[in-house]
Structure formats: structure tokens, C-alpha cells
Amino acid sequence: MYSKGKRVGDGFFLALSVFLSQANIEQHHGGPFGAVIVEFEDGLDAHGKGLGKPRVIGVGTNHVVPHHDPCAHTEIEALRDAAKRQDFSDVRGCVLYTSCECCPMCLSVANGSGISRIVSVNTRGQAEAIGFSDQLQYDLFRLPPHQHMTWMNRLEEGKRQDLLDKLSEHGAMVLDHKGDVFAYGDVDTSRDPTGIASINAVRKAVKKHADHQKQKGNQEPVFCSPDGWTLVSRDIPHPSDLILADWARMLRHRDHANPENPAFDGKTPDPLRILHVTMTYEQLPVMDRHGCVHVHQDAHVTYQQPTLPDALRAVLTQHSRGRVVSSAAQEVFQAWKDGTREGKQVRY
Numbered sequence: 001m002y003s004k005g006k007r008v009g010d011g012f013f014l015a016l017s018v019f020l021s022q023a024n025i026e027q028h029h030g031g032p033f034g035a036v037i038v039e040f041e042d043g044l045d046a047h048g049k050g051l052g053k054p055r056v057i058g059v060g061t062n063h064v065v066p067h068h069d070p071c072a073h074t075e076i077e078a079l080r081d082a083a084k085r086q087d088f089s090d091v092r093g094c095v096l097y098t099s100c101e102c103c104p105m106c107l108s109v110a111n112g113s114g115i116s117r118i119v120s121v122n123t124r125g126q127a128e129a130i131g132f133s134d135q136l137q138y139d140l141f142r143l144p145p146h147q148h149m150t151w152m153n154r155l156e157e158g159k160r161q162d163l164l165d166k167l168s169e170h171g172a173m174v175l176d177h178k179g180d181v182f183a184y185g186d187v188d189t190s191r192d193p194t195g196i197a198s199i200n201a202v203r204k205a206v207k208k209h210a211d212h213q214k215q216k217g218n219q220e221p222v223f224c225s226p227d228g229w230t231l232v233s234r235d236i237p238h239p240s241d242l243i244l245a246d247w248a249r250m251l252r253h254r255d256h257a258n259p260e261n262p263a264f265d266g267k268t269p270d271p272l273r274i275l276h277v278t279m280t281y282e283q284l285p286v287m288d289r290h291g292c293v294h295v296h297q298d299a300h301v302t303y304q305q306p307t308l309p310d311a312l313r314a315v316l317t318q319h320s321r322g323r324v325v326s327s328a329a330q331e332v333f334q335a336w337k338d339g340t341r342e343g344k345q346v347r348y
């Protein structure tokens with residue numbers, strides 16, 4: 001079926017991503033999104049099209065709610081799956097097929113992981129129409145980093161030393177609303193492309209918060225932080241973590257009359273919610289099959305590009321033009337919308 005060096009079409013893998021998105025809502029795991037990562041035996045041609053026998057090396061669906069993980073988006077889950085299966089996180093030369101255009105967090109991680117091409121079906125406009133808007137997150141990149149976060153040296157001496165003592169040997173930590181350490185984060189990227197200190201700190205904190213809520217008998221889904229938490233990072237957090245902090249609702253001001261409804265959140269991020277010690281940018285290193293570490297896209301470049309979101313697209317990004325797969329993807333979105341209206345789906 002597949003000949004050596006012969007070009008392979010995208011249709012089957014796009015259909016697979018849409019099938020996964022449908023399965024995800026039928027199983028009530030989360031949003032209507034699916035993704036697969038494919039490696040081709042003879043690499044890619046000049047247009048990024050696969051050549052020779054394909055191999056699916058990772059699959060993912062949205063698991064934000066069941067994993068209590070605000071960054072368990074479809075594409076990141078697929079990248080984590082590929083890293084676990086292969087025992088290394090570098091995916092250079094692979095194609096990411098996804099049922100919907102990536103959000104900026106997933107794009108940052110896909111770029112950092114070395115993905116060579118992304119092909120998606122539904123657009124972010126279509127996602128917005130069913131309640132999944134990324135506009136706020138794209139807008140975050142239009143402002144310079146110091147408008148979202150504060151260099152520790154700008155704090156008064158006593159407060160600065162207290163935070164440095166708490167951070168001690170760790171790469172990042174999350175403080176609760178009283179200023180006590182709630183979780184630490186350290187680097188472990190060998191089998192997880194997102195295993196950087198700042199992301200690990202936020203993920204651990206939200207999971208711990210979810211466990212506490214469960215112990216108290218609270219049955220509500222928990223996938224973000226309570227109000228007033230702070231992320232302290234040794235380095236300027238990687239762009240993917242800036243967006244993660246927003247998905248976790250750490251950057252926003254909540255409306256006290258509607259604390260659980262993100263639609264009422266203040267749109268101006270609070271720069272004191274993310275503090276960094278050094279002026280160095282946190283990078284997203286990945287490990288290749290030989291154990292060598294690479295940084296595919298410098299975090300500083302991602303932040304500094306004035307033309308975002310295009311700068312996030314260092315990787316070749318395309319939309320499917322297949323009519324059959326597009327209408328199937330739209331049907332899944334419609335099914336999600338109908339299910340939400342009938343109260344069958346988890347609300348984000």
C-alpha cells in the first residue's frame with residue numbers, strides 16, 4: 001500500500017484526528033479535539049508531505065477535566081504520548097494532524113518539540129463559535145512580557161529575600177493566596193516535552209488543589225487555580241507557560257460576583273501574579289533518540305516577535321482543504337454544541 005519514497009496524502013490522518021475528537025465527547029473526557037503525530041519512513045518532501053510508510057507515534061485528546069490539568073490539550077497530550085512511547089521527546093521530521101487549529105500554548109510546545117508541519121481541520125473561528133475562544137491568549141502575546149510578569153528585583157528587599165529563600169533549589173513554585181508555597185516545579189523533559197519547571201509547578205498545584213477539593217467532597221470538576229495564586233519562576237517563564245498560567249486563571253482578575261465563570265474575568269492580566277528571578281528566558285529543551293538535548297525555538301524569539309501569532313508558526317502550518325473531513329469535523333463541533341445545550345457535556 002505504501003511504496004518507498006512515495007508521497008502519502010493527509011486525508012487518513014486528518015480523519016483519524018476527527019474520529020478521536022468524536023470519541024472524546026462520546027466518552028465525556030473533554031472538549032471535541034483530537035490529534036495524531038505521524039512519522040514517515042522516508043521523511044518529508046520540500047512541502048512537508050510525508051514520504052514512504054507512515055507510523056503513528058502519538059495520539060491525544062483533550063483531558064483537561066479528567067486529569068485536572070489545564071494544559072492537557074489535545075496536541076500536548078499527543079506530544080506527551082509520543083515522548084512516552086519513544087522514550088525521547090524530539091519529534092523533528094514528524095507531522096501533527098489535529099482536528100482544530102492549535103491554541104498559542106500548543107503551538108509554542110509544538111514548535112519547541114521540533115514538529116515539522118501541522119495540519120488542522122476546524123479553524124479557531126469555528127472553535128470560538130462553540131465556546132472555545134483563544135483570542136485572549138493570542139492577545140497576551142501582543143504585549144511585551146514585562147506587562148504580564150515582574151522581575152523580582154523590582155520588589156522590596158524583604159519580600160524579595162523571602163521569596164528567594166522559599167524558591168531555594170527549585171526552578172519554580174506556586175504560592176497560594178496567603179503567600180505560602182503550595183507546589184514546586186522542577187525540570188524533567190526527558191519523556192515529556194512540557195516537563196519544564198514553570199509548567200510542572202502550575203500542573204502540580206492545580207492537581208493538588210483538585211485532590212484537596214475531592215477530599216472535601218466537592219464533586220465539581222477542578223481544572224484551574226483558586227483566585228490569588230502566584231507563580232514564582234527562576235527564569236522568565238517559557239511562552240507556553242505564560243498561556244498555561246492564563247488557562248489556569250492565575251493571570252486574571254476574577255469577578256467576585258461570578259468567580260467560577262471565566263466570561264466575567266477581568267481581561268487585563270496582573271503582572272504581580274508571575275514573578276521571575278533572573279532575566280534569562282526559560283527554554284523548552286527536548287531530548288533526541290541519542291540522548292542529545294536540543295532547543296528548536298528560542299523562547300526569547302517567540303516573545304519578541306512583533307507579528308504574533310505568525311511568529312509562533314515557525315513550523316509549517318496548514319488547514320485541510322478536504323471537504324469530507326471538514327464536514328465531519330464540523331459535525332463533531334455541532335454535536336458538542338448540542339450536548340452542551342442539553343447539559344450532557346462538561347462545561348469549561
Ligand SMILES: [Zn+2]
Pocket residue numbers: 073074075102103104105106107
Ligand atoms: Zn491548546
